[in-house]
Amino acid sequence: MGQPLNVGVVGCGAISAQYFRTIDRLPQLRLAAVADLDLDRAREAVAPYPGVAVMTVADLVAEPDVDVVLNLTVPAAHAEVALLAIAAGKDVYGEKPLAATSEEAAGVLRAAEAAGVRVGCAPDTVLGTGTQTARKAIDDGLVGRPLAATATMVTPGHERWHPNPDFYYVPGGGPLLDMGPYYITSLVTLLGPVASVIGAAARPRAKRTIGSGPRRGEEIPVTVDTHVTGVLVHASGALSTLVMSFDAAATRAPHIEVHGERGSLVVPNPNHFDGVVQLSGVGEEGWRDLPESAGYRDAGRGVGLADLAATPAGEEPRASGTLAFHVLDVMESLLASAHSGAAVPITSTCERPSPVALLSL
Incomplete structure (x- = not known):
């Protein structure tokens, strides 16, 4: 199966615990590092997982041991964190939505294409x-x-x-x-x-x-x-x-x-x-x-990361x-239609x- 995909997580809010449990039980994934604006919250979140590094966002996206950045920040920060990771040459997988606006999301996809990295996004349900x-x-x-x-x-x-x-x-x-x-x-x-x-x-x-x-x-x-x-x-x-x-x-x-x-x-x-x-x-x-x-049995949040890890180079993951x-x-177009x-x-x-x-x- 090869080496596991090393995951660096940005954002240690409530949803992170579900992702950590999935990453911990799947051999194709490894929780390598976490970052949060509140470093104490990050340390508390990974306390059940010894050996996981706690660092700043800047250090995490630059960390050579991180293959993919899992972006669990609030929607307003999704594009900013994704672009930082892409600029560092990392694949990115984020919580939904991909960005706060489709304009920001389009910028993320353009940057990823130019950098030759992959972008995945929840929901993976x-x-x-x-x-x-x-x-x-x-x-x-x-x-x-x-x-x-x-x-x-x-x-x-x-x-x-x-x-x-x-x-x-x-x-x-x-x-x-x-x-x-x-x-x-x-x-x-x-x-x-x-x-x-x-x-x-x-x-x-x-x-x-x-x-x-x-x-x-x-x-x-x-x-x-x-x-x-x-x-x-x-x-x-x-x-x-x-x-x-x-x-x-x-x-x-x-x-x-x-x-x-x-x-x-x-x-x-x-x-x-x-x-x-x-x-x-x-x-x-x-x-x-x-x-x-059909489908992944006994799946939990983060299975999209495992699917990304199994996706051959040059192909898009299913949760792309x-x-x-x-x-x-x-969604934006539906709201625009509602107003017009x-x-x-x-x-x-x-x-x-x-x-x-x-x-x-």
Whole structure:
């Protein structure tokens, strides 16, 4: 299998623990170094992993022992950290979104191409058995030609449980930019790239009240749309209807459904790696569960890094920067359409990522 890919992590917030666990258990990855603006937080985060170096961001991206920089900073810093790593000749894998804006994301991809390094980006949840089993069912023709899909994510708002939810309600946040990458990446994986969008959006409340932690009861301003809906027109001709909301109490709608000429699929939560895929064919009553048939078993956040490590030189990983850029472009265009009232063509595109065979990590 060769030498493991040495990973240097920038940003040791809450999500980092999930990545550390995945890196620690996979022989193709090695946690080499971490960096954070708060070095004490970095030391605390890697305390369970002896021998991991703690250093500044500048030192980490220059460290010869680091092959790839895992960028777990806040979205506003994604492009800055990625460009530092690329300038040092490192591959980059980042949390979603690829950058705060598609303009910044395009700059990251241009820099990576010029430097001859690779860019990967979350979400990698679509590489798990849930989305991949659904993708295989589509590829095997179990629903016939795909015609349409629905994707639904509703919640009353993250301020109810998050002690510092401010970033969810400023540009770069909101339900679409926060949760949309999971759903749209899954839709592109299932149905291919998007050619145009039309959307509508609302911001029913100007303020939100923090519900937990030391700031409980504090009001914060809302400066982004908190209910976004729209239609994605895929290049294949399939239509996906999307609802992303921080303004609804609950829903009984499946996270994702795909409808074809011969049947319909219920697709598991794209924020999870696994889950049961269900099929109902034309003329059938009810739904039947499909067995796991594709995807990485027992996957966790960071499996996209392992996939990158296994990707031959010159090929894009499945959780690629190109895919992440297309998804970000789709989301920004949907918001632009919501504000203009007109359909917006998507100028970017990507290859539908190659499928994942049923594999145990």
